[in-house]
Amino acid sequence: MDAHLILIIVVVTALAFDFTNGFHDTANVVATSISTGAASPKAAIAFAAVLNFIGAFISIEVAATIASDVVDPDALSGADALNVVFAGLMGAIAWNLITWYYGLPSSSSHALIGGIVGSSLAAVGTGAIEIDGLVGKVLVPGVIAPILAFLVAALAISISYRIVNNLRPGPVNRGYRFGQIFSGGLLALAHGTNDAQKTMGVITLALIADGVLAAGSDPPFWVIFSAATAIALGTYSGGWKIIKTTGTKIIKMDTAQGFSSQGAGAAVIMASSHFGFPLSTTHVINGGIMGSGIAKRLSAVRWGVAGNIVTAWLLTLPAAAAIGATIYGITVLAGGGTVGPVIISVVSVVMIIAAFIRRARRGAPVAAGHS
Amino acid sequence: MITIATVVSWSELLQSVAAGAVSAILLTIVVSLGIRGTAKYVDYSQDNRMGLAYASLAVGGISVVLTATLIIIGIYLMATG
Numbered sequence: 001m002d003a004h005l006i007l008i009i010v011v012v013t014a015l016a017f018d019f020t021n022g023f024h025d026t027a028n029v030v031a032t033s034i035s036t037g038a039a040s041p042k043a044a045i046a047f048a049a050v051l052n053f054i055g056a057f058i059s060i061e062v063a064a065t066i067a068s069d070v071v072d073p074d075a076l077s078g079a080d081a082l083n084v085v086f087a088g089l090m091g092a093i094a095w096n097l098i099t100w101y102y103g104l105p106s107s108s109s110h111a112l113i114g115g116i117v118g119s120s121l122a123a124v125g126t127g128a129i130e131i132d133g134l135v136g137k138v139l140v141p142g143v144i145a146p147i148l149a150f151l152v153a154a155l156a157i158s159i160s161y162r163i164v165n166n167l168r169p170g171p172v173n174r175g176y177r178f179g180q181i182f183s184g185g186l187l188a189l190a191h192g193t194n195d196a197q198k199t200m201g202v203i204t205l206a207l208i209a210d211g212v213l214a215a216g217s218d219p220p221f222w223v224i225f226s227a228a229t230a231i232a233l234g235t236y237s238g239g240w241k242i243i244k245t246t247g248t249k250i251i252k253m254d255t256a257q258g259f260s261s262q263g264a265g266a267a268v269i270m271a272s273s274h275f276g277f278p279l280s281t282t283h284v285i286n287g288g289i290m291g292s293g294i295a296k297r298l299s300a301v302r303w304g305v306a307g308n309i310v311t312a313w314l315l316t317l318p319a320a321a322a323i324g325a326t327i328y329g330i331t332v333l334a335g336g337g338t339v340g341p342v343i344i345s346v347v348s349v350v351m352i353i354a355a356f357i358r359r360a361r362r363g364a365p366v367a368a369g370h371s
Numbered sequence: 372m373i374t375i376a377t378v379v380s381w382s383e384l385l386q387s388v389a390a391g392a393v394s395a396i397l398l399t400i401v402v403s404l405g406i407r408g409t410a411k412y413v414d415y416s417q418d419n420r421m422g423l424a425y426a427s428l429a430v431g432g433i434s435v436v437l438t439a440t441l442i443i444i445g446i447y448l449m450a451t452g
Contacts, residue, residue: 058450136378144388152392156399163403167410175406183398186442193449260399267395267445274390274449275383 006082009341010206013089015230018199020096021108022052022234025195028265028285029188029235036258038180041238047181048188049236055192056228061276062194063219066201069133069276070113071120073208073215076128081209083331084116084123085202086341090348091115091324099312101355106312107280111320112198113138116205118321119328141277145268146287153264153291160256161295176255183262190269191281192231198278199227253292261288283313398441405434 029052030044039047067073076084092108092115099106113134120128164172200219207213213220219227253261265285272279331340408430415424 058446132378136380140379141384141387144384148388148391152395156395159396159399160403163400163407164410167407168414171410171413172406175402175409179402179406182402182438182442186445189446256403259402263398263402264391264395267398268391270445270449271387271391271394275387277384277387 005338006086006341007206007210007212009338009345010082010086010089011203011226013086013093013341013345014199014203014206015226017089017093017096017108017112017202018196018227018230019234019237020093020100021112021195021199022049022231023237024096024100024108024234025191025281026235026238028281029191030184030238032253032258032262032285032289033180033184036177036180036253036255038177038255038258039184044184045236045238047185048191049232051185051188052192052196052235053228053232055189056196056200056231057224058189058193059273060197060200060218060224062197062273062278063200063204065133065137065276065278066113066198067204067208067219068216069130069137071116071128071205072130073205075124076120076205076209080123080331080336082206083336083341084119084328085206085209086344087119087122087328087331088112088116088324089202090327090344091118091320091322093348094323094327095316095320097352097355099316101359104308104312106316107282109195109198109278109280109282110142110313110316112202113278114317114320115324116202117317118324121321122325122328137277141272142280142283145272145277145279146283149261149264149268149284149287150291150294152268153261153288154295156260156264157257157292157295160260164256173255176259179259180255180262183259183266186266186270187262187285188235190266190273191235192228194269194273194279195281196224196227196231197273199230200224201278203227253289257289257292257296261285261292264288264291280313394441394445398438401434401437401441405431405438408432408434 026045026048029048030039030041033039033044034041038044089112092111095106095111095115096108117129117134160176164175200223203223204213204217204219207220207223208215208217262285265281265288268284268288269279269281327344330344334340334343408427411427412424412431415421415427
């Protein structure tokens with residue numbers, strides 16, 4: 001009974017993470033559409049939520065990477081394997097909420113991977129970590145992807161400006177605004193594909209570690225459906241403060257820049273998802289935004305804000321790992337059974353409600369400005 | 372001794388880089404040409420140069436079809452693995 005209760009707690013926690021992932025990453029998906037005036041905030045967010053849901057069903061390559069290429073399920077399959085997964089998830093959720101509270105668009109994906117790696121290190125040591133998978137499928141593609149999005153967006157915006165050169169701005173702006181419906185839609189689809197799969201992967205990892213599924217199994221349909229639903233609901237709930245940071249504080253964008261950055265981000269994420277690389281959508285879209293800004297003029301990018309975001313990126317893996325390891329330690333101190341996860345879940349819910357109330361008292365949600 | 376060169380699947384990574392870059396650039400070119408075609412259609416129509424106007428409109432129309440085709444192919448390739 002205890003094991004099943006922990007499994008239920010892990011699944012619920014994973015879906016809660018998925019919700020915060022969508023909530024936290026709404027900005028990545030819709031900020032450029034909103035900031036260029038291509039879509040109203042409500043329409044952009046609803047559109048993104050629906051496409052997030054659909055995107056989750058497109059592929060399961062990333063889920064397979066998370067389930068078997070980051071940590072070794074066999075090494076975890078001990079009495080407290082589910083506590084390890086639970087602690088990793090809580091580390092990721094905690095870091096997501098901390099960065100959300102301060103309006104920093106850090107990576108939910110890296111928070112998840114950092115949390116799981118941290119709790120696994122604390123529980124089993126380095127033997128549980130699949131170094132090859134972690135480096136080859138997560139870290140190296142994770143570094144290359146935002147650079148690629150940056151370069152592609154820069155090239156794309158240069159080509160765009162050449163093609164529409166000497167045309168009246170009215171029709172051009174209307175054209176790219178219309179184009180952003182497609183590029184924004186593709187980005188939302190790509191986001192759903194890559195990010196929802198990470199939760200599917202974690203739940204599958206827990207099911208394998210608990211012996212419910214055999215090693216190497218694909219996520220069952222109920223896992224795919226529930227992960228798709230959670231990320232879509234999270235996206236619909238939105239994260240307004242981060243939208244403002246991503247959409248208007250990095251650069252002031254025109255519609256062509258918005259289209260180029262979204263197109264570059266969507267293409268890079270979708271291609272990577274096809275090969276099972278669990279990218280940070282945050283990193284990729286911000287790379288695209290900076291690329292489309294720098295092609296216009298170097299000073300268009302607000303480097304101070306960009307620097308803060310990069311700092312948050314660098315902190316994410318170790319910070320989430322440290323929190324994951326600490327939470328695992330607490331579960332051990334609580335006896336290693338169901339008690340630890342139950343106490344931590346209750347305390348976390350109370351802290352999250354307190355954070356929301358505090359944020360609400362500090363002021364109403366901030367809508368993105370238009371440029 | 373593990374080195375990055377040995378643990379990274381360079382073939383998959385390069386395919387991913389190439390697919391992402393080429394599809395994004397193609398999409399940008401096609402959409403931008405469509406926008407140019409549509410904008411020029413309005414300009415030429417106002418100048419009563421209807422031959423050029425219809426040619427520009429055709430460019431716009433073709434670009435819409437190509438954009439939709441590119442998106443469908445991309446999603447199909449992802450979904451079918």
